[in-house]
Amino acid sequence: MSGAPASPARPRRQPEPLVPEGPVRASANVCQAAGCLSMGSDRVFNELRDAVLAAGLDDVAVRRVGCLGLCAAGPLVAVPQQGRLFEHVSPDGGINASGLVDSLAGGGAGGVDVAKSRFFADQVKVVLQNCGTVDPERLEDYVEAGGYEALTKAVTAMSPDEVIAEVVRSGLRGRGGAGYPTGLKWRTVAKAGAPHGKYVVCNADEGDPGAFMDRSVLESCPQQVLEGMAIAAYAVGASQGYVYVRAEYPLAVKRLSSAIRQAEREGFLGRQIGGTRFEFEVEVRIGAGAFVCGEETALIASIQGGRGTPKPRPPYPAASGLWGAPTLINNVETFANIPAVINRGGDWLSSIGTERSKGTKVFALTGAVVNTGLIEVPMGLTLRQIVFDIGGGLAPGRRFKAVQTGGPSGGCLPEDLLDMPVDYENLAAAGSIVGSGGMIVMDDTACMVDVAKFFMDFCREESCGKCLPCRAGTDQMYRLLDRISSGRATQAHLGQLEQLAGMVRATSLCGLGQGAPNPVFSTLRYFRDEYLAHIDDGKCPAGVCRITPGFSQRGAADEMVAAETGGMP
Amino acid sequence: MTTTTVLAPQAPSEDKRWRQVDVRMRRLGYRPDGLIEVMHTVQELFGYLDDDALSYVGRSLRVPLSKVFGVATFYSHFTLKPQGLHTCVVCTGTACYISGAAGLLAAVEGALEVEPGGTTADGQVSLLKARCLGACSMAPAVVIDGEVHGKVSANDLVERLGAL
Numbered sequence: 001m002s003g004a005p006a007s008p009a010r011p012r013r014q015p016e017p018l019v020p021e022g023p024v025r026a027s028a029n030v031c032q033a034a035g036c037l038s039m040g041s042d043r044v045f046n047e048l049r050d051a052v053l054a055a056g057l058d059d060v061a062v063r064r065v066g067c068l069g070l071c072a073a074g075p076l077v078a079v080p081q082q083g084r085l086f087e088h089v090s091p092d093g094g095i096n097a098s099g100l101v102d103s104l105a106g107g108g109a110g111g112v113d114v115a116k117s118r119f120f121a122d123q124v125k126v127v128l129q130n131c132g133t134v135d136p137e138r139l140e141d142y143v144e145a146g147g148y149e150a151l152t153k154a155v156t157a158m159s160p161d162e163v164i165a166e167v168v169r170s171g172l173r174g175r176g177g178a179g180y181p182t183g184l185k186w187r188t189v190a191k192a193g194a195p196h197g198k199y200v201v202c203n204a205d206e207g208d209p210g211a212f213m214d215r216s217v218l219e220s221c222p223q224q225v226l227e228g229m230a231i232a233a234y235a236v237g238a239s240q241g242y243v244y245v246r247a248e249y250p251l252a253v254k255r256l257s258s259a260i261r262q263a264e265r266e267g268f269l270g271r272q273i274g275g276t277r278f279e280f281e282v283e284v285r286i287g288a289g290a291f292v293c294g295e296e297t298a299l300i301a302s303i304q305g306g307r308g309t310p311k312p313r314p315p316y317p318a319a320s321g322l323w324g325a326p327t328l329i330n331n332v333e334t335f336a337n338i339p340a341v342i343n344r345g346g347d348w349l350s351s352i353g354t355e356r357s358k359g360t361k362v363f364a365l366t367g368a369v370v371n372t373g374l375i376e377v378p379m380g381l382t383l384r385q386i387v388f389d390i391g392g393g394l395a396p397g398r399r400f401k402a403v404q405t406g407g408p409s410g411g412c413l414p415e416d417l418l419d420m421p422v423d424y425e426n427l428a429a430a431g432s433i434v435g436s437g438g439m440i441v442m443d444d445t446a447c448m449v450d451v452a453k454f455f456m457d458f459c460r461e462e463s464c465g466k467c468l469p470c471r472a473g474t475d476q477m478y479r480l481l482d483r484i485s486s487g488r489a490t491q492a493h494l495g496q497l498e499q500l501a502g503m504v505r506a507t508s509l510c511g512l513g514q515g516a517p518n519p520v521f522s523t524l525r526y527f528r529d530e531y532l533a534h535i536d537d538g539k540c541p542a543g544v545c546r547i548t549p550g551f552s553q554r555g556a557a558d559e560m561v562a563a564e565t566g567g568m569p
Numbered sequence: 570m571t572t573t574t575v576l577a578p579q580a581p582s583e584d585k586r587w588r589q590v591d592v593r594m595r596r597l598g599y600r601p602d603g604l605i606e607v608m609h610t611v612q613e614l615f616g617y618l619d620d621d622a623l624s625y626v627g628r629s630l631r632v633p634l635s636k637v638f639g640v641a642t643f644y645s646h647f648t649l650k651p652q653g654l655h656t657c658v659v660c661t662g663t664a665c666y667i668s669g670a671a672g673l674l675a676a677v678e679g680a681l682e683v684e685p686g687g688t689t690a691d692g693q694v695s696l697l698k699a700r701c702l703g704a705c706s707m708a709p710a711v712v713i714d715g716e717v718h719g720k721v722s723a724n725d726l727v728e729r730l731g732a733l
Contacts, residue, residue, distance in 0.1 A: 003614050034703065034704060034717065035704060035719070037717070038704060038707060038710075038716075038718060038719050039707075039719065071707065072705030072706055107670075136585065141725035158608065206703065207700065207701070208701070209661075209662030209663040209666075209700055209701035210663035210664045210705050211663055211665070211701070211703070211705070212703035212704070212705055212706075216707040220571050232732065235691075247609070247646050248699060248700075248701070248703065249703060250703055270676055284607075286605075286606070286607070286609055286646055287644075287646075288605055288609070288644030288645070288646035289645035289646035289647075289700070290644050290645065302605065303602070304602045305600075305601060305602035305603060305605050305606075305619065305632075305640070306602075306604075306605035306636070306640060307640055307643040308637055308643065308644075335577070364705055364706075366664040366706055366708065367663075367664055367668075367708075368667070369665055370662075372705070372706035372708075373706050374706075375715075399656040403664065407663070438705075439663055440663050440705075442667060446667055449665075454666055455663075455665070458700070462700075466644075
C-alpha cells in the first residue's frame, strides 16, 4: 500500500511578483521548485518582496522561478545580473542574513559567485535553459526568453519533413531510458497511415525511485515541454496530445495545467496555431501509482482507463497505440530538447556529447554527495567529474563505494569505473543503463546485497502480474536475496539466484521484468565479495544486514537437496 | 407493446459531493476511458472509494463492476478504506532508503502502533509508504498532510505526529 500526498492546500492568493516598470537593475529569482518549497521558499519570496518594497528599491524585480539546481543548499535565491547565488536563505525573519537585500540595493556582494562555483562550471544547459530563469506560471516570461519561437518557425517556415530531418540530424535519443533515436521514431509515426488521427503522448510517469528530472522540468518550465510536443505533433501529423503525469507530483500537475490554459489563450495550443491550419490540443492524465505505467504499452492502457498492464511489441505504439491509432510517445526531457533543436539546428545539438550519444543529459544527483540536486551535463563527462567536481564529493570521513544509475532496471558502478565517460553505450557495457537519469551515490555505509534486495523488493511489488517470469521470478529472487542478506544462504543459493536472474531477464514480457535482474547482476559483478562475506563468513561488511545467528551451511545444503528430490534423501 | 426506459444510475446518497462527481463525468462525456479520472475525483472528495461509489461510477460510465474493481485495486494510489484525519507518507525511494527511511517507518510504527497502510485505532493518523516523492535531494523525506518535510529524523517525526 502506498499513497500520494494530497495537493498542498493554498487557499490564499499568492502575492504577485515584483516587476519594475522601467529597466531592471537586479532581479531576485526565488526558487519555487518542490525542494526549496519544502524548506519554506514561498515565505522567502513573500518576505523578500516586502523587504525590497520597504527599502524602496524600485528597479529591483522579485520573481518566482523554477529549480535553481543546487537543492542541497536551499532555499535558493539567484541574482543573475550580479552572478550571485544566495544559499540557505532563511524564511524566519533573517532575510538579509546573507546580505541579500544589501546586495540587491547595490552594496556588497554576498552569496556565492556562480562563475567560480564548481557545481555549475561543467554544466551545459539545454533542457534546463529556462529552469531558474522564467516564472513557471507566467507564459509571458517564457515568450520573453524566446519561447514558442521554435514552434512558430516550424509551422510557418518548415515542412513536417524538414522538422523531422532536423531532429534526425541532432542525433537526439530518447531520454526516458531506452535511448531510441527520436528522429527515427518521429519518422515512423509520420509515415503511418491514420484514418482516425494520431496522438502525441508525453511520458511524465517518472517512477524510478531516486529520479526527479521530469518533475523539475515540469515544475520549472512546463511551456518548454508543451512547445516540444506541439512541434512533434506538427511533424507527425497529430492533433491531440496527452501528458501522463504521476499523481505523486501535484505541483507539476498544477503548473502544467495552468501552462496549458495560458498557451491555449495565447494561441500556442488549440486551433490555427501560428496563423496556420495546424491545430493541437493537450490534456493531462494523472497516473495512480503504478511504476509499470512508465512502460509505453502499459501507459497507453492506463490512459484508456484500464489496468496498466503491458502488451507484447510489435505492434509498437508508433503503428498501433492509443485506441489503435499511431502514437508518438516521448519522455518529458526529450520534448524539452526539441525547441533548441529547431531554433539552433540539429548540427548544434550534435556538436555536444560523444560520438553516438549526442546532446546533454539531466541527472538527479542524490545520496551521499555534498551537492545533491539537479544537473545537466554534456554526454561523455566522466562519473568522477559528476560525483566529485559537480557533486563536491562525499562528506568528510566517508568513502565512495558505488554510484547507482538507471533505477530498478539499472546497476551499481564501482570506484574503478569512475573515469568512464557517461553515455548510453558505456553504461550499458558496464552493466547499467543511463535510464531516466537518477544517480544515487553510495558510501561505505551501504551494503550492496541490501541495495540489490531493496530494488528487488521494489520490482516484485510493482510487477503487474501479467507474465510469470516477472511475477514469480522477482519474488523468488527477493527471497534468495533475503536469505543471503540474513546469512542463511549457501553457495548453491547464489548459483540459483544467478540462474533465475538470467531467466527472468530473457523471458519477461516488458522492460520491468527484463531489467529487474540488473541490480543483482551488477552488484554480483562488482561486489561479489560482499555476497561471499554474507554467505561464507556470516557477516555484513557494511553492518547493515541483520544476520540470523546459528546458521548451519551443512544443514541448509541437506535441506536444498531434500527440496530438489521432493523430500527423498 | 411495452417500452423500457433506461434509468440513469442513482447517486449513492444525497451528499452534495456526488454532484461534483457527476460534473466530472459529464465533462468526460461519460466515456468509459475516463474511469481513472473519475476515481481520482471521488477519492479527492470522499477520501476513499467504497463499494457504492465504485458501483455508481461503473454504472454511469458503463464499465463492468469487475473491471472497475480491477482498476481500483491495481493502482496503489486508490484506497478502498477510509483514511485517518491526518496522513503521514514516508518516502521509501532509493535516496530516502539509503538515508534511513526504514528507521523512520519503524519509529512511527512503534510510537503510534500502526502499520504502513493502516490507521491508528483512534482514527487520527494514517501511515503510508510512497515509492518516491521525487524529493530525493532532501532525503529522507516525509509528507504530513500534504506538506513535504525534508531531512527528518525519527525523533523529529514522532514529535511532529504527536503534535497533530
